[in-house]
Amino acid sequence: MPEPANRRPNPPGTLRVGTLAGADVLVSTSWFLVAAMIAVLVAPRVDQVTPGLGAWKYVAGLAFAVILYGSVLLHEVSHAAAARRYGYPVTSITLHFLGGATAIEGEAKRPKEEFWIAVVGPLTSLAVGVVGLLLLFLEPEGLIRMAVEGLAGANLLVGVLNLVPGLPLDGGRVLKAAVWAVSHNVHRGTIAAGWVGRVVAVLALFWPALAAEMLDLEVGIYDYVMSFVVALFLWTGATAAMSSARIRARLPRLAARSLARRTLAVPSDLPLAEAVRRAHEAQAGSIVTVATDGSPVGVVNEAAVLATPDDRRPWVATSTVARTLTPGLSLPADISGEELIRAISANPAAEYLLLEPDGSLFGVLATADVDAAFRSASK
Structure with missing residues (x-):
């Protein structure tokens, strides 16, 4: 079937898999890498829960990755639904290596809009995590129990971490909305949340060393690589937001x-x-x-x-x-x-x-x- 004439071309490196909340759902090529990583990391646990699956344990691990990113998609759809509720078009939802991103056209015009569009995502993840915990009372067994436990734990972790008050995390946008409401200056809110985001990035970079020294946890090269990737993501996101705010603060001069x-x-x-x-x-x-x-x-x-x-x-x-x-x-x-x-x-x-x-x-x-x-x- 031919694509509609008004459909935008997919960004490079993405695959369109459907539409939700009026937005194209895109999967980045990096997602396939992280899905494979999850499948490999989960496979030993699958073998413990259900021995004798052989190579099918990797298929089970891949299925878990799909289910996990389904909850990430739900997180992003909640952002899209809130944005559309306030009248902002949403062009796409992209699943990628570090989670997901929702492309919203335009910027929130009031702190209340910024707050709700941002906070609804982490609240959705926390709700999915709580539902997962409740399902455990039904005492599921085998791979189903493993999937429910993993889904509950991952969503509770995602919900909590996303509420950390630093850009580009959702919690950073919540902080931005709060500072904006108090100072009546959206750019001041962005700068404040950006600085906190930079601090969070530094903490993320040194987290493996801190965990090994203070919590006596065993860490490996994988932990250091992931902490570097996350720290880089947070630092660049916070810096970009701050730079944009400084420029936009000067835009009123353009008359x-x-x-x-x-x-x-x-x-x-x-x-x-x-x-x-x-x-x-x-x-x-x-x-x-x-x-x-x-x-x-x-x-x-x-x-x-x-x-x-x-x-x-x-x-x-x-x-x-x-x-x-x-x-x-x-x-x-x-x-x-x-x-x-x-x-x-x-x-x-x-x-x-x-x-x-x-x-x-x-x-x-x-x-x-x-x-x-x-x-x-x-x-």
Whole structure:
């Protein structure tokens, strides 16, 4: 069956296995590696519980990995459901080496939304763990008991660890929401949770050595490798969130009105040479073509004008170097900050028409000017 025309292509290294909560469920190639690792690690326990299975013990271990990641999927689906409940689209849920990730479009607008979207995941894992413990009272036997015990223990551990208050963990987003609610500054909340996330990353890195020294636990090379992978994941995630917060804190400086170029409106059939002459005379940095009734119909592309030889400009209409206006190329003159970045990202173009609330023409916004202002704000 052919894919729907509006379906997004899968990210590299992922396989789509279905849809849940309105989102594509993707499995990363790294998942197959961790599933194989789980199968190998669980196989000796399977052999103890049910001796004589031979190679089938690895199949049982693989089945346990699938069941375990089914609960991870449930964790991520709860995030997706909460996000959709608040009106945020969810594009995909990806299962990977370290668990799962839910791709939510847009950022929470209020601390309450951030809190519930984040906390519902760990609460779901804890609920699955508690249900597993209750099922043990039914006294299941053999491989079923082993699976229930493993599922209960893993979900309780995942639920508790995810509530650790450091980004990129769910608990970090809970802390972010709390600081945001108190300080009324979302970026301050992200920075605070990011710093805690870095501390957690350092603790994760040294956990095997601490466990061996203080708890007298036996640790091996596998424990050190896994602690390094987890620490790297936490550190990079926290650092990325902090960097993004610092940049986004400066985004309000990007105001379309202050970046707009003075604009000259000319008839569509006016020769390009005359339009350029009038623009220079009026000291206008942009040109808009208008219909006979004066309504704007196109924005002249600066690159196209420069590419037109001087000796041809008297013989070509200005409309030939103008991009026809579409809804995405007309923006409110008062748009700014993240809303401005999202608007131009959704409809990439070199120039945009800025309109006043009454629909009158204010000016033209050049993407090059926005990029320059963004780089300046990010320093």
